[in-house]
Amino acid sequence: MEEWLAVSDRAQKPLELILARNLLTSLSTPAFLVDSDGRLLFYNEAAGAMLGRSFEETGQMDAGEWTSVFGPLGDARDPIPVEELPLTAALRDGRPAHGRFCIRSVDGREHTIEASAFPLIGSDSAESGAMILWWPRADGGEGRG
Amino acid sequence: MKVKIWGARGSVPAPGPQMNRYGGNTSCVQVSLASGEEVILDAGTGIRTLGLGLAPRPTISILLTHLHLDHIQGLMFFSPCFRSDAEITIWGPASPEGSLEERVARYISAPLSPVDIRELPCSISFADTPATEWELGGATIRAEAVNHRGPTLGFRITEGDTSLCYIPDHEPGLGTPLADLEPEWISGFNVAYDADLLIHDCQYTDVEYPDHIGWGHTAVGDVIDFASRVGARRLMLFHHDPLHPDDFLDALHADAQGRWGTRGGDPGALVAAMEGGELVVEPATGEAILMPAGPAPGPGPRL
Numbered sequence: 001m002e003e004w005l006a007v008s009d010r011a012q013k014p015l016e017l018i019l020a021r022n023l024l025t026s027l028s029t030p031a032f033l034v035d036s037d038g039r040l041l042f043y044n045e046a047a048g049a050m051l052g053r054s055f056e057e058t059g060q061m062d063a064g065e066w067t068s069v070f071g072p073l074g075d076a077r078d079p080i081p082v083e084e085l086p087l088t089a090a091l092r093d094g095r096p097a098h099g100r101f102c103i104r105s106v107d108g109r110e111h112t113i114e115a116s117a118f119p120l121i122g123s124d125s126a127e128s129g130a131m132i133l134w135w136p137r138a139d140g141g142e143g144r145g
Numbered sequence: 146m147k148v149k150i151w152g153a154r155g156s157v158p159a160p161g162p163q164m165n166r167y168g169g170n171t172s173c174v175q176v177s178l179a180s181g182e183e184v185i186l187d188a189g190t191g192i193r194t195l196g197l198g199l200a201p202r203p204t205i206s207i208l209l210t211h212l213h214l215d216h217i218q219g220l221m222f223f224s225p226c227f228r229s230d231a232e233i234t235i236w237g238p239a240s241p242e243g244s245l246e247e248r249v250a251r252y253i254s255a256p257l258s259p260v261d262i263r264e265l266p267c268s269i270s271f272a273d274t275p276a277t278e279w280e281l282g283g284a285t286i287r288a289e290a291v292n293h294r295g296p297t298l299g300f301r302i303t304e305g306d307t308s309l310c311y312i313p314d315h316e317p318g319l320g321t322p323l324a325d326l327e328p329e330w331i332s333g334f335n336v337a338y339d340a341d342l343l344i345h346d347c348q349y350t351d352v353e354y355p356d357h358i359g360w361g362h363t364a365v366g367d368v369i370d371f372a373s374r375v376g377a378r379r380l381m382l383f384h385h386d387p388l389h390p391d392d393f394l395d396a397l398h399a400d401a402q403g404r405w406g407t408r409g410g411d412p413g414a415l416v417a418a419m420e421g422g423e424l425v426v427e428p429a430t431g432e433a434i435l436m437p438a439g440p441a442p443g444p445g446p447r448l
Contacts, residue, residue: 012334012335015291018332022320025321123238123240
């Protein structure tokens, strides 16, 4: 039994993450899905189009890894620490959080976006991750390279 | 462990001459453990007949996957509830709406019922299923949330080397292609993995399913994909649609067996649940009966 537990517990995500991924897959709004450690579990095609690389190409990444690849960057194009991102606030406080910053696609283009992060809390009241949707800002900065 | 089907119908009881072979009662499965303890999976209308034949001084555990009416309707007509010598424990999914007893009491109370739970002469208790496995009559029980409308569980019962998985209401293919999905993103994967017998929702044909997307149930093609991906060794189609008479279910069953066989499976290892049907679940040997339709799942040890 212990062996079975070890295999299967590693195998399957919590249901709320599975359903969140299914939702994000069907959205045209760019979106990320992270676990409770900030690990990037999935991003949708709309996000992949903006980032210049599909999720199938990048796969899952730890927080430090994906923030170094995609930014985010502040107004002075300085890296924003992970702990200051909306998703971190959502995970830390269990509440939605919103922010404005730049992200960088793999070809070096920068996109100014607004992002909203929502914590995902399952039926067992445990926080399993967060969903981050973002929108290109209409007031400039889009596609600056 | 022994399994007896007391109700295999989904949604609503569907009695009638065209339903006699598969039966019209809603979800209820009796699992008799080697210890002599009885575990009952769901309390649809099938539990009424089950209760009539139980021994004196019964100690009964009822595992509710969820509280939709077709899974609890028989509870008020379960004769041990009206016996002072009966001890009944009801397990079910937790919900922020209220305790399990409070939510079941919405049904067993006025105006839907002439009696309240507190009036029942039996000894009855309610418990949310724990996040970890627990022991029941020498078996290990595991409950996990699965994709259906409202808090819903799948159960795995393991006794010795034998495992049974029961997921009567489940839509694992909602918005996603099961054949191509990594195991970690498949609802119900953990609880069904490598089961000797998987009893699973098969409410719709593939043709019917597009009109019922998001209703929380599975089409036959997705059932076979799911069973394949989790490596189930035997599959029982369950939760028959109330609009499907016997002849229709015969055809659906034959179609499913054909697809199973196309993948190299033994058609005899795929059955459609029939009310009154009994079987002994034994540990299967060798590799999984079904072969995956899509890309092979990640490497995992056979257990």
